[in-house]
Amino acid sequence: MCACSNRGSSLPKDSQHVKALGDTDKLNDDIRRAVTIGIDECFLTFPKPKRGDWVTLHKEEGQTVQEFERTKRTVPHSSHKTIYIQPIGPFDHPRAPSLEAISEFSSNYFPGCELEILPQIEFSDFSKHLQTGKRINKYSKQPQYLTGFIIGHLKKMKRRERKNDRRELFCIGVTMADIYPEASWNFVYGLASIDDGIGIYSFARLDPAFPDIEAAGPCTDEERTLIFRRAIGVFVHEVIHLFGFEHCIYYSCLMNGAESEEEIDRQPLYLCPVCLRKMYSAMGKEKQHFNVIEMYTKMLDGCKRLNLKDELQWYKNRLNILNRTADN
Ligand SMILES: [Zn+2]
Ligand SMILES: [Zn+2]
Secondary structure, eight states, X not given: OOOOOOOXXXXXXXXXXXXXXXXXXXXXXXXXXXXXXXXXXHOOBOOOOOTTOHHHHSOOOOOOHHHHHHSOOOOOXXXXXXXXXXXXXXXXXXXXXXXXXXXXXXXXGOTTOEEEEOOOBOGGGSOGGGGGGEEEOTTTOOEEEEHHHHHHHHHHHHHHHSTTOTTEEEEEEEESXXXXXXXXXXXXXXXXXXXXXXXXXXXXXXXXXXXXXXXXXXXXHXXXXXXXXHHHHHXXXXXXXXXXXXXXXXXXOTTSOXXXXXXXXXXXXXXXXXXXXXXXXXXXXGGGGOOHHHHHHHHHHHHXXXXXXXXXXXXXHHHHHHHHHHHO
């Protein structure tokens, strides 16, 4: 799904799930219950890979909670917790997913942070340099932009236009244009520069009509839901990488790697117990705002509004189990 760094070797056994989660005794009740209760009922272990899936092509070692907590990473705090979404090029095409809806739904994953959509910029605003990073893809016949140039432009904007902005945690460029990371690659969904806290993600290929989006009629309700679900999956997954997460190999999880849209569609929009606990840690002192029951209740409302039926059922079931055990 993304050109992220990968290390390592085989998939985990049960004892590795326990090791990956770590000691939960000192956690507060809310997060401890969320990562220890009803796990077998609600979470599937990592699925047997199909030919061509991410883990058959990329070696993954996994990242335990303890390993995550030891990594050098960006941590939000009271005045430094805004995740900017920077639209590049138009989003007014009738088949484009709504950035407002993506921002609103995604914000539930990051309870200590704020998401804010910046004014749209155009590829024509970029330096002339970018022209050398633009090509026509030989298969799709569509224009494509080189990720390195886009990240370079977003870095310049940060230095020049937001240099006094202490609120900025990350800046995520999003575009309906297709992107590629280097000449030998066909395309990439997204790329993150973790040290700079900057990423660029394309929604172009999430539309089943790609590359004939212009010729396709308006979305059916089913297509709209599918495109939105994929966009949320890619966007949230990539932002979570910026917090320092490696791919998950413990459960079926939003943080599993994905090689294709078909693989994205098989993965859930929720975090497994290991990744949920990492997200709690990732919030640093802002973890005081991290309340799983509240988070899941907001997700449930979002799923209702956006007609995400499978996710709605999952959050309903998960909340029932957590609320039931809380009453006992
Ligand atoms: Zn990834
Ligand atoms: Zn996970």
